[in-house]
Amino acid sequence: MNEVQPGYDNAFAALRQFVRRKRDVERCELCSAEVAADHPxxxxxxxxxxxxxxxxxxxxxxxxxxxxxxxxxxxxxxxAFRLSDGQWDSLxxxxxxxFFFRSTPDARVVAFYPSPAGATESLLPLETxxxxxxxxxxxxxxxxxxxxxLVNRVGHVRGFAAAExxxxxxxxxxxxxxxxxxxxxxxxxGTEVWQEIGRFFDGLKQxxxxxxxxxx
Numbered sequence: 552m553n554e555v556q557p558g559y560d561n562a563f564a565a566l567r568q569f570v571r572r573k574r575d576v577e578r579c580e581l582c583s584a585e586v587a588a589d590h591p592x593x594x595x596x597x598x599x600x601x602x603x604x605x606x607x608x609x610x611x612x613x614x615x616x617x618x619x620x621x622x623x624x625x626x627x628x629x630x631a632f633r634l635s636d637g638q639w640d641s642l643x644x645x646x647x648x649x650f651f652f653r654s655t656p657d658a659r660v661v662a663f664y665p666s667p668a669g670a671t672e673s674l675l676p677l678e679t680x681x682x683x684x685x686x687x688x689x690x691x692x693x694x695x696x697x698x699x700x701l702v703n704r705v706g707h708v709r710g711f712a713a714a715e716x717x718x719x720x721x722x723x724x725x726x727x728x729x730x731x732x733x734x735x736x737x738x739x740x741g742t743e744v745w746q747e748i749g750r751f752f753d754g755l756k757q758x759x760x761x762x763x764x765x766x767x
Contacts, residue, residue, distance in 0.1 A: 579605040581612060593619040597656050601722055622697045622720045628759035633686040639704065641679045647708045650724040651671065651680070652699035658693045665728040665737040677712035689718060689762055699724050703752060716764075717755055727751055732757040 591609035613621025706712025
């Protein structure tokens, strides 16, 4: 059963600046100091709430022994990722894009896909995920709660591009959710939302470090 997660408004509320044409000065949500556009984020795993932080607060509150985790910055492109069409179908994700991460409060891997209504959870068969993880040991390196596998099979399904796989910070996943939610128009989404999605993935490619081997 797929369910829209109302609580996920908390997760990307801090990222709404990505879909606004204009924005006020951004501030650290812990000490109120002004922060740059490219600033760290903290996440509270229990509520999955993202917080904008200055560098000092990110270091102070993102360490051991606090309720927050600091969201890392690395982006890995995985051109050798192993995922068959049958495995994807067995994951029961109704669209060709989703992200997966290990949730410590839930004690399991969870799967979400972006939709016009926000982040929607999809039931994840554990056996299939274990097979995928065995074929792609890089997934075992993902830091729980703060790093995710982002899968984009839209081009693959439509026959004009290869599937894309990234290990990336969880805030980037919520950024994508916010872009889609904020720009979707009508039944098909409209031209603008697909342009925004294209720019998002172009940006990932420019930032990413390429991991050539699935078992590296």
